[in-house]
Amino acid sequence: MKIFAKECYLVLFFMTILSFKRISLFTAVITFYLTKAYAIEFNTDLLDVNDKNNIDFSRFSQQGYIMPGRYNLSVLLNNNRISNYSYLINFFEEDGSEQTKACITREIVEKFGLKNEALNKVSFQAEDSCVDFSGLPGVEIKPEMAENAINVSIPQIWLEYSYSSWLPPSRWDEGIAGVLVDYNINASLINSYRSGNSERLGYNGTAGINAGPWRLRADYRGNYNLFLSADDKRVTQHDFDWSRIYAYRALADWQSTLMLGENYTDSDIFDSWQFTGLSLKDDERMLPPKMRGYAPQVSGIAETNARVKVTQQGRILYDSTVPAGPFTIDSLDGSTRGRLDVEVIEQDGRTKKFRVDAAYVPYLTRPGRLRYKLSLGKPRVAEHKLEGSMFLSGEASWGINNEWSLYGGGITTKDFNTLSIGVAKDLKRFGSLSVDITQSVATVPENGTKKGKSWRVSYSKRFDEMNTDITFAGYRFSERDFMTMKQYLNARSSGTITRREKELYTTSVNKHISDWNMVLGLQYSHQTYWDSQASRYYNFSLNQYFDFFELKNISASINASRTQYRNRDLDSVYLSLSMPFGGSTLRYNSSLSGDIYEQSVGLSGRVKERLGSYSINAGYRDGNGIKPTSKFSGYYSRQFPATDFSANMSWEEKGYTSLGLALAGGVTATGEGVALHSGGSGGGTRLMVGTEGISGVPVDSGRAVTNAMGIAVVTSVNSYYRNTTTVDVTNMPDDIEVRQAVTESVLTEGAIGFQRFKAVKGRRLFATIRHKDGEDVPFGASVRNRADIEIGIVGEEGLTWLSGINPSEKIIARWGKNERCEISLPEQIGVDVQVFVCSPEKQ
Template sequence: MSVIALAVTGGLQLSPACADDWFNPAFLSGNGQDVADLSRFESGAGQAPGVYRVDVWLNDEFVTTQNVRFDEDEHSSAPTTAGTSVSRDAPDAVNSATGYVSDDTGLVPCLTLKWLKRLGVNTGDNEALKALPDDDDRCLDFRSLFPGASSHFDFSTQRLDLTFPQAVLQNSVKGYIPPEEWDEGINAALMNYTLTGDRGRDSDSYYLNLSGGLNLGAWRLRHNGAWSYSDYKNGEHTERWQNISTYVQRTVIPLKSELVLGDSSSDNAVFDSLGFRGMRLYTADPMYPDSQQGYAPTVRGLASGRSTVTVRQNGYVIYKNIVQAGAFEITDLNPTSSSGDLDVTVEGESGYVQHYTVPYSTVPLLQRDGRTKYDLVGGRYRSGRQDKNAPVFVQGTLAHGFAGGYTLYGGTQQAGRYRSVAAGIGQNLGSWGAVSADLTSAWSRLADDSRHQGQSLRFLYNKSLNRMGTNFQLLGYRYSTKGFYTLDEVTWDAMEGYQYAWRDDGNGGGYHYEPVSYHNLRRSKKGRIQMNISQRLGDLGSLYLSGSQQTYWNSTGRDEWYQAGFSSAWHGISYNLSYAVSRSTGLAGDNRLLSLNISVPFGHFLGHDMAEHEALNSMYATAQSSRDQDGVTRIQTGVSGTLLQEHNLSYSVMQGHSSTTGSSGSANVALRGGYGSASAGYSYSRYDHRINWDVSGGVVAHADGVTFGQALGDTNVLIKAPGARDVHVENGNGVKTDWRGYTVLPYATMYRRNRVALDVNTLDMHTDLEDNVQNVVPTQGAIVRAEYGTHTGVRALLTLTYKGRPVPFGAMVTEKASGATGIVSESGLVYLTGISKSSEINVVWGNSENENCSAAYKFNDDDENQVVTQSNIICKKSS
């Protein structure tokens, strides 16, 4: 306080002729020789030139976080570091001589030609910039080149605001990131694994899915395979390994395209999606800022009890897991292709089996005026089925946008026994939604060598009526003449046939080989309608209706699948009433299921809806009742919830009763951890007792070692924070660094900025981060590295003396091993973090040879384990 008092009463000298302030550093001590050279602080609010890591904003829109070089602003009216006096002009003052707007730092960012282009500034119309090469790294006077441009550096928040007149900015869509910022990632090997097991009285089954590959520069090698094994107590067993896909992929940035070599699938915008082994080159929509995401497949269903859900696409099992009784939704599918109907089987432990098809197709993406989208495919047809042949085919599609919201599109398919040509038109109808219509003509030769020719007319519609709360996610109708066939149908080896699978009858009778699907080419497809509609009813809840219907020539039967439901909540209690029906031609009977689900939160009704009661607030009481087409009624009740700080441990305990099979029950627990995920469960019924479990995760081998983590997505982030172990990642459920400070954050968004932040509250007492936030922009399939500067070591409060007196106030201290720095207080104290257990410090308080010293130190084990270690160190003249 005495120093402050002296500064106020005697250290402030004001001149009546000038509003400059000057502080005499001698007043910080009784002897001016005990004070370091503080001339660098004379400028008051001015800052030193150098490189700062800042958030860059352009016209109030965030651009990036990056190291930016700042130079002294020669035109600034703000103070500089040259020892000038402090002017009390307001921030962002206008220099009367130049007209430039400046801030109080006295600094201006160094913007090169590359920086200007990155910001979207139109440099091509500026004569002074046309002659400069693209790699010119000189700092440009952007304020004189573009009158009206300015910068403001908020040093306290490390934010740089750049302002450019809109006239000099190229037209760009909000959120667009230029290709120069795209990160193709590091070289690495990666693998995903999922292993599930199910053991019961009559059978044991196991399923292993492995997917992984290599990243080398822009190239991605991927392989996806699955092994399944079933052992039945009647002596039968099945075992199979499926090579789902193997391919090489890379981005072609100049074409804004993706190249795929190997096993993949064609697009479904014009023709039905087909699996193939060959080559595909196509426009990559995510590279464009105006990309429109297609319809994502969501599988809804009703489970009469604890059931196994299996989803197949193009003959491959792409999803298999166990769900509890009631309505369920599967929204995290990873289909093998961008379309292709999803074949869904729901098999209950009681033997009740549902089988239906979820259509998966979209309205062809409308293109902006002048934009062209293409897709080229050549290779051999691939289905994963033994009863289909594999012809060589080529396919090409093209779409182009025109003024008025119109898009013309078309394409062709060519194979040895098949030819087709398609043409269509789509339009954005504004408030009326989007619509498309196309006509396809096909010439086919089937398995019996019969020749056919026909046409197919398709109409698709997509619309969200936000004001009315109505969403027509997809409405479509397709009419085909009697002689129309698709390339997929032509590949059948026989005109008709069944596909079989083992099924449990649910009554203790064991497993039987039963048909699960049927095809008959003599009954060609006629009309098909599909829909997915939802309607909000204000505070009352919401209604939804999904379904499809397929009719055939030469047959009175039809395939149908419908599901309707109503969802709502009352005083915290949520409930859902659903009804589903499905039937397929060629298969006996149909499936109908009526279900009611209720969920009651414990914390809300017990008055503990507070943060300190997280475990109770996340616990729910659930009840479910269903009735099927045979009049069988099932009731199930239980509790479920989550535990742990990140809610990454989930549990459920259920007890049920069936009107035919009696009592049943189950208990399940699942954990998402830093090294993967695991779950286990037990269930029982009158005829069976089962144990199920699964483990999943991902492994990445990179230049710095091997890192285990949760299951990887298509695009991922490798977090590198050496020495920062067990640090949690924000918004990463259960994701935390390993013992070396590494982890993988899965499911990054490609070609978009991803904010990756470490939770500083989980750092241990010996670790500090320079910056806990990084931003990355990965390309498709990349593993990008987010690297954090860490200081791991001792936190120390040192008292430094030199020649029997405290080291001068303001002296700079640097620890040799770690590079940690600090400034000495008026009593010779300095605080350093992340320093070594034993090393050397250097102290400098002036420019002369006699104004520095150094000292070696060594802490013992007890000092290292303290939160802050205190020590007295004698500094000696540096040699």
């Protein structure tokens, strides 16, 4: 045989002749690797007379020729896979042509993310018919049979916006139907030297049902407290309630989310209140990453291993335990806006409360884009009770051009109306500025009609040459009779108007000093009222990394804050020094809170492949008119496949002893199976993976492991992002193989995605497969298990490498159009080359 194709390489691999008495096997595997599809010329003199007459080799002399038929191929769009699954592609010969053509169906084209303009240029006849791309210039379809794939090249001008971590809506997955329950449990046992003992249990979470694009959710929360005083008096408190019940779905074509049920208003212009009804708002998470906003951060200082809760309108946004020292919560949802209530519950029972205004850049909108939020319903008070008349609330922002945006909104109900209008301007090198004015008219029982205005100015600027961010978000002045919707609702129920806001300043400055490896931060807010005392909040932070002689990567940080709220000042200063110590970190901490001074030394680090962490601290406490007392604390957390676990303890001399435990995770059930899992909160997005009933397969860097049903749930999934999930092959048991260890998915908000990994478990060995009459099973026959996973391909004279086989198992060999036979494996399988008999399959 002669091959005249340029750059064509022939690789021959000959297996050693194996002699077992009468068995002589000689197997040759020939692989052709063609870098380009060139014509091939065959020397037919090597064939017998019958083959010469019956085989037409002229077709193979055509460049890039592919035999007509149906092929299972991966589909690539501009060299990127459009799905984890293969598609059945039909290759056919057009009339009068010796070239074959690939049939791309409508199902495949809908995954490409073509613009509407491009869709109008291609023709669809039926769902299973071939799509005609002749009206779309620049499209090229190129089979890559060596890669078992077909690549469709389409100019970017015809495609929706795409990004390395984001795909257009045509590629999003709504997931499968299922039920979920997420939980967050905190338990503590406190033995106080002065006031007795207490047991506390707090829990919250979300239960939900998914059906198609709809997500039904119910938030729950509860507490159990047992107090036992020094004189043995026992007091028990327990409460539980469903705090919120709602349903929502994504509207991809509108880049919006529709929500029904109990909700709270989410506004960039007005304040927030709870209501029951419906809301429709654009969801910027559906936009490419570069077109999205940011998530606010909450910073503070914990004096002990403290529980930190962040809420908004009674809705829990964050609830977890943090170790002693400064903390920063940066995992809040990117759509969070407005005022956040922060509560720090120390281990000895002390609590600190403060508020954070989630500052954001002025309301600039991209040119030609309309952003909007609509809400319709009735205001809601505690325990699902409705109060007042129906209301309609709406706001919108329109990008006029690259420099100007117009925004505004309004609220209307029976006795309350408000209207706001504003404009935002991109000042180029001088930053961005927005100005708006709001007018309210409210009729309050026993207070008559109140009319007032409120003005707001916001400014933001990044000084690249100074590596500095400044957000002045900003200044707001409200007249005495100006009222917000929330103030109106409170006045309607109580009959009085209190804490009427007058002026508000909010400023944030962050400065990076690269030469010194230093970051400076300053936050300031000041709120005055017409009828009560002003409140202020200051926070200063400094962080620096440096080397000191042979000591490398030393970190120093200072954090100072002052909160003035309701005629009470709370000052805190925190100093920390840390340095690497082996595989851990050695730390010195010193803090002053009010008139209480503390200092400690500690050791912290990561354990178990970074899935766990620990910290140990010892120090003393002084001030507040008491003698210096020693103290000790420890904290440990670990992410298990079934739950997130943390434990902490604290001891203070002649003060208290406290033990705490926390669990966070969930259970997800679908038609594919059920699994406990770590992570998951608020009924959020998750991916269920199946491994054909095989347990012990580590997924997502070992953070999830398949259970006895072969099911695991991955919760580190971002909605509307391209998420890659992998099998941890380095830690997989030796008797398990996974044929495709990587999968990709783009899930909508709240979806339960599902991906199946083709896994097999069992022995690996060489075997000869023959029919009952001693004839070899045909060369190239596919050997598959009962899950229809290929576990081997028959070679010359029946010699086959099999993987994932088990005693007494039944496997199938298939070849030709529909020929097959069944192999019943013996109860005991040896280590030598086995001979398996393939019998007609039993129906």
